Amino acid sequence: MLMLDSIDELLSHIKSVQVDVVELSNESLMKMSSFMEKNNLEIDEDISTALQYQDIITQQLNASIEAIDSMKKSIDMFSHAYKNDEGLAQESINKLQEKLSLTLAEAQDKKNRFSGKISASDADETIEFF
Numbered sequence: 001m002l003m004l005d006s007i008d009e010l011l012s013h014i015k016s017v018q019v020d021v022v023e024l025s026n027e028s029l030m031k032m033s034s035f036m037e038k039n040n041l042e043i044d045e046d047i048s049t050a051l052q053y054q055d056i057i058t059q060q061l062n063a064s065i066e067a068i069d070s071m072k073k074s075i076d077m078f079s080h081a082y083k084n085d086e087g088l089a090q091e092s093i094n095k096l097q098e099k100l101s102l103t104l105a106e107a108q109d110k111k112n113r114f115s116g117k118i119s120a121s122d123a124d125e126t127i128e129f130f
Helices: 001-040 043-083 086-113
Strands: none
Touching: 001 043, 043 086
């Protein structure tokens, strides 16, 4: 199925970009830590908040990567079933829908379990998640 192949390729690209961003984030964190250590700098509240935000961003990217992996696996199973048996393919598309719904519910649950607030001074800020 050409459409599913295109979706799979797009998901692979998005995942690759997110993996690269996670690596850059980790490298950035190491460089900041090294700089602070070399210059004997103490972590103040603003730096602490920035580091926590960076960790939140990395966690959300990893959650997106997990969701993409789950969707890709389901698409692969459907594609295989479709090529072998149309009846099985219909059953597989129903399972795909269920799994995608579950993946969305899990991603929303991960968002809801994170409070998103670092301190009382952040009460007016909102953070958008996956």
